[in-house]
Each structure stands twice: as C-alpha cells, then as structure tokens.
Amino acid sequence: MDAFFEPVADATGASLDQIKLIFCLLFSYPLGSVYIRIPPTHPELKHIFSIAITFFYLVPVLNLYVGALQLVISVVGTYYLVQRVQTNRMPWFVFLFTMGHLTINHILRTLDEAGYETIEISGPQMVLTMKLTTFAWNVFDGRRSADELDKWQTAQCVADYPSLLEFFGYAFYFPGFLVGPYLTFNEYRALVSGSLYKEAEKAEEEESMASDPMPQRLVPRGRKRVAFRKMLVGLMFLGSYVVFYPEFNFHLTIEDEFEAKRLFSRIIFLQFCGFFERVKYYAVWTLTEHGIAPGYYLSFFFFAFTQTAGRLARTYLRPLVLPATYVPSRDAPPPPQTTIKQIYDYVGVIITVALVNYGTLPFMLLTVDDSFVAWNNVAWYGHFLVAGALVFFYCGGSGLIQEIQATRRRNAKFRQQREELNRMVQTGAITPTSNKIAPTLPPIDEAAQEIERELMGKGKDKAE
Numbered sequence: 458m459d460a461f462f463e464p465v466a467d468a469t470g471a472s473l474d475q476i477k478l479i480f481c482l483l484f485s486y487p488l489g490s491v492y493i494r495i496p497p498t499h500p501e502l503k504h505i506f507s508i509a510i511t512f513f514y515l516v517p518v519l520n521l522y523v524g525a526l527q528l529v530i531s532v533v534g535t536y537y538l539v540q541r542v543q544t545n546r547m548p549w550f551v552f553l554f555t556m557g558h559l560t561i562n563h564i565l566r567t568l569d570e571a572g573y574e575t576i577e578i579s580g581p582q583m584v585l586t587m588k589l590t591t592f593a594w595n596v597f598d599g600r601r602s603a604d605e606l607d608k609w610q611t612a613q614c615v616a617d618y619p620s621l622l623e624f625f626g627y628a629f630y631f632p633g634f635l636v637g638p639y640l641t642f643n644e645y646r647a648l649v650s651g652s653l654y655k656e657a658e659k660a661e662e663e664e665s666m667a668s669d670p671m672p673q674r675l676v677p678r679g680r681k682r683v684a685f686r687k688m689l690v691g692l693m694f695l696g697s698y699v700v701f702y703p704e705f706n707f708h709l710t711i712e713d714e715f716e717a718k719r720l721f722s723r724i725i726f727l728q729f730c731g732f733f734e735r736v737k738y739y740a741v742w743t744l745t746e747h748g749i750a751p752g753y754y755l756s757f758f759f760f761a762f763t764q765t766a767g768r769l770a771r772t773y774l775r776p777l778v779l780p781a782t783y784v785p786s787r788d789a790p791p792p793p794q795t796t797i798k799q800i801y802d803y804v805g806v807i808i809t810v811a812l813v814n815y816g817t818l819p820f821m822l823l824t825v826d827d828s829f830v831a832w833n834n835v836a837w838y839g840h841f842l843v844a845g846a847l848v849f850f851y852c853g854g855s856g857l858i859q860e861i862q863a864t865r866r867r868n869a870k871f872r873q874q875r876e877e878l879n880r881m882v883q884t885g886a887i888t889p890t891s892n893k894i895a896p897t898l899p900p901i902d903e904a905a906q907e908i909e910r911e912l913m914g915k916g917k918d919k920a921e
Contacts, residue, residue: 458517474519474576478635479695481514485632486688492631497651504626504649511629515581524578528585531558532628535589536621539596551593555586580636587639588628595642613641623649694736705733707821710831723835724811731814734821752819752828759816759839766846767809773850773858775801781862781869808842815839 459473466476488510495503515525535551542550562579598606598614606614619627619642627645640648647653707730709715715723776783778801779792792798816839819828832840 459520477518478576481518481635483688485510486684489632489684497649500649501622504622507626507631508629510631511634514631514635519576521576521578524582527558527562527578528582528628531555531582531585531589532625535593536624539593540618543600545597548590548593548597552590555589559583559586581634584634584637584639585628587637591639592627592642613643615642619646698733698736701733702736705730707731707734707818707831710818710834711822711827716834720836724838727818727835728811728814731810731817734817751825752821752823755819755825755828756816759819759843762843762847763812763816763839766843766850769850769855770805770846773855776862777858777865781865782873812839812842 462473462476462480466473492503492506495506497503512525515521515528531554534554538551538554539547559579559582562577562582566577566579592615595613595615596618598610599616601614603611623646626649627642630640630645633639644653705726710723710727710730715726718726778795778798779785783789783792785792815832815835818831819825822828822831
C-alpha cells in the first residue's frame with residue numbers, strides 16, 4: 458500500500474510513515490460512525506470490528522508484522538497471568554512483564570538508531586502497556602473487599618472476568634490504539650453495551666426504553682459535530698506546523714546565529730519555538746516520539762522540581778491575592794476577580810509558558826550536550842526561576858507569608874466585627890451611650906465595708 462501514500466509524502470515533504478499514521482488517525486473518524494451502529498445486542502461483532510481495523514492498520518498499512526505479533530504475545534500473556542495468579546503481587550508481575558517488554562523494544566530502537574520519522578511498534582505498545590497494567594489493578598480491586606476501595610476503584614474494579622475475545626477487543630480498540638488515549642476496561646465494556654452515555658442522555662433513554670428494552674444506540678447528540686470540529690482543529694495545527702516549524706524550532710537554539718542575538722531576543726524567540734514544537738503534538742503529527750533518550754530525563758527531572766515550585770506558589774502566594782476570609786474548597790464559590798487576582802493569573806500564565814518552553818528543550822533535542830548548549834544560550838533562566846522559588850519557600854519565605862496571611866485574617870475579622878456593630882446601631886438594635894458619664898458601681902472594697910456596717914448595726918439592735 459506504500460504506492461498509495463508516496464505521492465502525498467512527496468508533496469508535503471513528510472516521511473512515508475508519518476503520512477500513513479495520519480491516514481490511520483483520520484480514517485478512524487468515519488469508522489467510528491460505523492462502529493456505533495453495530496447493535497449492542499451483538500457485542501462480539503464490536504470486538505471483532507475493532508480487532509480487524511487495528512490489525513489492518515498494523516499489518517498492511519504500517520507493515521508492522523513482527524510488532525503485531527509481539528503485541529499479541531503481551532495481550533495473551535497478560536490475560537492468562539491475571540486469570541491464573543491470585544496473589545497480591547499479581548499486578549506487579551503484569552507490570553514487570555509488560556514494562557520489561559516495552560523497555561527492551563525501546564533499547565532496540567535506540568541501538569538501531571531509528572529516526573522519529575519511522576513508525577515502529579513501541580509507540581502503540583506504550584498505550585497498550587497502560588491498558589494492560591491498569592486492567593491488572595482493576596481485576597485485583599475486584600477481588601478485594603468493597604470497604605477497602607475508594608470511589609474510583611469501586612467504579613473501575615473488574616469482578617466479572619472477560620472472555621478472551623472481549624479482552625482482545627479492549628486491548629485492540631482501534632480509535633485509541635496507535636497514539637491513545639487509553640481507556641479502562643469498564644469504560645470499554647460500557648461503550649460496547651451502550652450504557653456509557655446513559656447519564657448524558659438520561660431523558661432520551663427513558664423514552665426509548667419504554668418502547669425498546671435494549672435501544673440500538675445510546676449516544677449523545679451532536680457527537681459528529683464535536684468530533685469533526687476536533688479533527689479540523691488538529692488539521693489546522695498540522696498546517697501551522699508544516700508552515701512555521703522550519704523557522705521556529707528548538708534546533709535553532711544551538712546554532713551560532715542564535716547565540717549572537719541579545720539575551721532578551723533569545724528568550725522571546727524560544728517562546729515561539731516552544732509553541733511550534735508543541736503543535737505537532739496537538740495535531741498528533743509525531744506522537745510516536747518516545748524512547749530512552751537522555752534528553753527526556755532532563756525534561757522529566759526539571760519538571761519535577763517545577764511542579765513542586767508551582768504547588769508551593771499556589772499554596773502560599775495565591776491566598777494573598779484572595780479575600781482574607783475566603784476559604785477554598787470544592788463547594789466554595791469562585792473567588793472574586795479583583796485587579797490583583799487578575800494580575801496574579803496573567804503573571805502565572807506567562808511564567809508557566811516560559812517554563813514549559815524552557816523545559817521541553819531537552820525533550821526535543823534529545824542529547825545532553827545539545828540540551829546544555831540551548832539552556833546556556835538562554836542564560837539558564839528556567840533553573841534560576843525554579844531554584845529561586847524553592848530557596849525562598851524552604852528558607853523562611855513560607856513562614857513569612859503565613860504570618861502576613863494571619864495578620865490579614867485578624868484585620869479582616871476586626872473589620873467584620875466593626876461593620877456588624879455599625880449595622881446594629883443603624884438598625885436600632887443597640888443604641889450608643891451618651892456623652893454623659895454613665896453610672897458605675899462603687900469599688901468592691903467600699904461596697905463590702907458598707908454591707909459589713911449594716912450587718913453589724915442590725916446585730917446590735919437585736920442585742921438591745
């Protein structure tokens with residue numbers, strides 16, 4: 458089938474495998490309309506349909522013959538491993554089995570020096586690994602007592618073990634097989650049975666159930682409009698990537714011309730590069746970029762500290778721009794959008810985007826040397842921002858902010874009490890004292906002496 462895709466690849470300048478991947482993703486849209494028209498009374502047909510489409514993508518289109526066989530081995534091995542092993546360690550056995558297999562393929566890909574324009578099996582295998590490990594934990598939860606499960610575990614636990622055909626249909630569900638997203642087994646089972654959209658279409662379902670106890674389709678209205686809108690947005694991102702990526706990409710940040718620019722110009726240019734590097738992910742252009750390149754781990758390591766700094770900023774700084782009496786909770790109303798709150802939000806967005814673009818440099822450049830050159834060319838601003846935030850919060854800044862917030866709460870409480878007192882005066886609930894001196898009780902000693910004299914006088918009268 459390569460001859461069918463070669464003219465498109467030549468016209469766009471993309472690799473043949475990338476064009477075939479885009480074809481599979483776009484072709485899944487009309488196939489999805491066919492899939493939901495299969496009646497829920499025949500779930501086996503839906504399983505077979507998904508399996509057939511997925512293997513059509515893998516074998517004749519992408520030419521992944523050996524890769525398809527490897528995925529079958531992973532699925533069959535997981536199915537019987539989960540079924541036969543009844544110990545608490547079962548999910549960990551599945552994790553070691555699937556993750557070990559995936560890691561071996563990543564290593565082989567690195568040794569073969571396969572370029573990212575080449576599609577190979579480890580991309581779909583990553584999605585499948587998430588499915589299989591999640592399934593193992595869901596079955597494990599199904600074997601536990603209900604008192605030990607939280608709300609999500611209760612909803613996703615698998616107590617009724619599936620048939621091999623149903624499990625294959627889940628593992629090879631075609632819309633999310635190549636690049637994701639993955640779904641849990643109970644979500645797939647609800648999709649096949651037609652009960653996934655019952656909450657969204659509750660009223661319509663009640664009407665259909667009155668005439669037909671098993672409605673043919675239970676899907677929300679407007680699904681096609683939403684789906685094709687997403688496809689259009691993805692194609693727009695794809696077009697912007699093709700047009701602008703040659704002029705704005707992270708590889709330019711390690712060139713001598715980039716280093717010759719002023720620091721401020723380099724940082725601004727980096728933000729544009731970061732956006733156009735990401736649009737290919739938005740468009741699912743090269744979502745198969747993966748593996749064990751050291752640049753990935755530089756990004757992961759940097760973002761781990763960035764996330765910690767972000768949480769500290771939200772915990773300690775955000776309350777300062779909210780009303781002192783505001784208590785955040787799930788049921789609390791949204792905080793008022795004051796000027797200082799809007800400034801805080803805008804500054805937060807700018808810093809977040811700048812850190813995301815900075816942190817994804819190694820993810821795209823892949824090597825340690827190129828990553829350090831690019832970071833050095835923008836003066837390591839991301840490291841300074843994150844490190845400065847962590848030093849501030851962990852070296853007394855958090856305590857100082859807590860004291861400021863406590864003072865704000867006390868002042869706010871005093872203002873509330875004063876406003877309440879003024880309101881009561883205005884409504885007549887209480888009246889203020891006049892300027893005259895109010896009568897007061899005599900001192901305690903004088904009162905006691907007076908009482909003692911009276912008692913002694915009465916005692917003398919009785920004696921006489």
